[in-house]
Amino acid sequence: MLAILITAFFPLLKTFWDSLFSFGLRPGIVKRFVGLDNYARLLNDTRFMTSLINTLIFTAISVSLEFVLGLATALILNADFALRGVVRAAILIPWAIPTSVSSQMWKWMYNDQYGIISQILYNLGWLAPGTPILSNKWSSMFAILAVDVWKTAPFMALLLLAGLQTIPSELYEASRIDGASKWKQFTKITLPILSPTIAVALIFRTLDALRVFDIFYIMNKSVETLAVYNRHILMDRAFTGAWFGYGSAISVVIFLIISIFAIIYIRSLNLRFE
């Protein structure tokens, strides 16, 4: 228990402490106390603001798409069909593949010369042949969103499926006798009962999406998220100049943003222990 506290909180306190100084990682750069200057600088950093906006756009779109697709998947998996167990295992595949591996797999499908997705889009006439999907800011944002949705919708589906399976089937039978349509059953029975599960799944995915790093780092350097920008400052810039303190300030801001969502999440879980 103590170990968790030390390993997790000590680096965090150190990050906060470091954010009050101006220094770099290369020896010879003088360490200077600058107070909250680093935080003030953030407000005028357009690259920081852009990465913040990118992260928020990514989070909003990916979480909504994953929810819709995850719910659709969960509803299908909850129906009765042959080989349901095998299908349920199969949809876990994207979740199990390391993000860096799936990023490369999709990068190959997006390849502007030989990738299958590019070929299909060219054949459909939706894209001029040879156009690189991953070099334009908006097309690469959507390309990356597709990878993230593919990877995490199964996880969302499993959470929702667990919720679906707690709904007693008598409820549906009774409403069918009363003449309720499928859509009516869905909006009047399924959604209300499922809503606590939905809330947990949504906030949980939001926390994950806000931290996104791997996919953006690997697939493309023209769209940056907070984590990618933060790592760039901490690990690339800090070796050439006095950027480490500034990078630590960004780390603290990211921590605060995610903490707000985390607090909402823990509240909504309504923890109970006897």
Add this chain to the structure above:
Amino acid sequence: MNYKTKKRIEKIILYTFVIIMLIFYVFPFYYAIISSVTPNSELFSKSIKLFPKSPTFKNYILVFTERPFHQNILNSVIVAGATTILSLIFGAFAGYAVARLRMPGKVAIMSLILAVSMFPQVSILGALFQILRNMKLINTYPGLILPYIALNLPLTTWILHNFFKDIPISIEESAAIDGCSKFMTLWKIIIPLSAPGLVTTGLLTFIAAWNEFMFALTFMQLPEKYTVPVAIAMFSGKTFYELPWGQLMAAAVIVTVPLVALVLIFQNKIVAGLTAGAVKG
């Protein structure tokens, strides 16, 4: 329309959806497999390739002969394996303590554990890098295993606590009467009884450590020290412009197949663990 035709149409629609869903989730993996066995002459042609005309395993050989990929796999096995074992040991003690001991502020402690599991990793990246550098642990196995244990322990503690909680306390009381010490009780009774929980937790930890990218990228900076996800992300060709996609896909398939096998074998346990723990992916 009579009842029977209506049922039949519903079934057809359902199976159509199942097939569409399967294609969506499985196709990229299938395409990676196909690409990995397609010879370069076919691979780099401007046509849609769904089946290789003359399949070859050359890429699978090249991935091991042209780069230190076996070393990368070994690194990942060591790091993920050690992380899993140590996290299970520490997590079992912590989880047992939380599940059994009556102490004040249990909700606060569990909330704190949950909060730690939601840390944005990048927020402690810089500080951890400095600490590990001062301890001369950059490019060493412990330098990656220690942060991984810290990352995974909250989840391990959380899930194991859920399993331990469900074991009736009367079993332990009778063990105590028979003269079992607290440690012996944990070792001889609780651990065997919660074996399914340990397997589930171990699998989730292993997959998480095997897949982790940001810390591995930062703390392991030599190609022969890379873990598998970093090696694959850093894949390069002889020149900047020719990435050997066939080899890359072969590498992707090699590291994915064991995970897919684990998932298929233990899918019920994994699903139970994910939904019961439901706090971290």
